[in-house]
Amino acid sequence: MPSNPEAVPDDSNSLIQQARYPRTTARRRLRAAPFLAGGLCAALVMTLSGCGGDTASDDKSASGQAKIKVMVGGLDKVIYLPAMLTQQLGHFKAEGLNVELLTEPAGVQAETALISGDVQGAVGFYDHTLDLQAKGKKIESVVQFSHAPGEVEVVSNQAAASIGSPKDFKGKKLGVTGLGSSTDFLTKYLAVRDGVKTSEFTPVAVGAGQTFVAALKQGSIQGGMTTDPTVATLLDQKLGKVLVDMRTPEGSQQALGGPYPSSSLYMSTEWVNGHRQTVQKLVNALVKTLRWMSTHSAEEIAAKMPADYAKGGKDLYAQSIKSTLPMFTKDGVMPKDGPETVEKVLKAFNPNLKSTKVDLSQTYTTEFVKKAPQG
Structure with missing residues (x-):
């Protein structure tokens, strides 16, 4: 799948569309x-x-x-x-x-x-x-x-079986807050670190909060990077699972090789x-x-x-x-x-x-x- 940044379908919150053009x-x-x-x-x-x-x-x-x-x-x-x-x-x-x-x-x-x-x-x-x-x-x-x-890569319950680590990002649509944002940066790094080219997955600007939750629930994205309180909401509603947790120095060390x-x-x-x-x-x-x-x-x-x-x-x-x-x-x-x-x-x-x-x-x-x- 090409790495053309996408917005979610037209029936999703319009703020997601705005996030594409910051x-x-x-x-x-x-x-x-x-x-x-x-x-x-x-x-x-x-x-x-x-x-x-x-x-x-x-x-x-x-x-x-x-x-x-x-x-x-x-x-x-x-x-x-x-x-x-x-x-x-x-x-x-x-x-x-x-x-x-x-x-x-x-x-x-x-x-x-x-x-x-x-x-x-x-x-x-x-x-x-x-x-x-x-x-x-x-x-x-x-x-x-x-x-x-402080970021977390989450995957939807539907996609959890096919995404076990960032090496499985190939062909997937992954949510970020905005194109060129730090969530975009970190998602690309995790992919490249595990051998996936940035051209082999599609970043989708979905913002955070309810727009992120809606995109994951509707299947517009299979996973994505977000923060609390969005993470807490997703887990509380049992909409997805944590793939990479970078909310602690230990998590940063493991995912990125040092303090970030x-x-x-x-x-x-x-x-x-x-x-x-x-x-x-x-x-x-x-x-x-x-x-x-x-x-x-x-x-x-x-x-x-x-x-x-x-x-x-x-x-x-x-x-x-x-x-x-x-x-x-x-x-x-x-x-x-x-x-x-x-x-x-x-x-x-x-x-x-x-x-x-x-x-x-x-x-x-x-x-x-x-x-x-x-x-």
């Missing part, structure tokens, strides 16, 4: 900030009140203060939980920041919003910084949320250099949240999150957080050898990187996390 729709959907919830498109613009540091945006809040806009590749995904939790705990406000959180269903769309200048920061996978450097863009991670992908720094706050290097005080405050707030997470239970964390995130019920949501907690760092520091693992994974299939010398030191900085308060 770069042409990002600006239009940025204004509404839609996200996947119960198969419906909802708007989410969460503003944190406070006072500004150095100016971050031409847009002003009602108080006349400058806003910092941050796009998240799915605010309700557990892998990006620190962003919303920081708001819920009041840590942005405590730093005197006015931050506006926006959401897109896939990390590649958050990347697009950052590159286009619509936002000052993006919460997404660190691997985008390497991919963008190969395209001549200088982007860097300023705080690293995790040292494992994933969710992070990344920004334009030029913007960081021009707004160091603001960046330090952002990092202070996020590191404080990571430390808080390391000393609280999944149930305590779930209780702090917006109630509508627990679509499958409080217990299931808490379980999804518990399953994903091992991926998070406690201090926001880039894990040792993490960038090298990411480079190895991307170069295995990415033509932009195969022939490019990547300067890993330019893809992240630990300057701000090292200055963050330790208490």
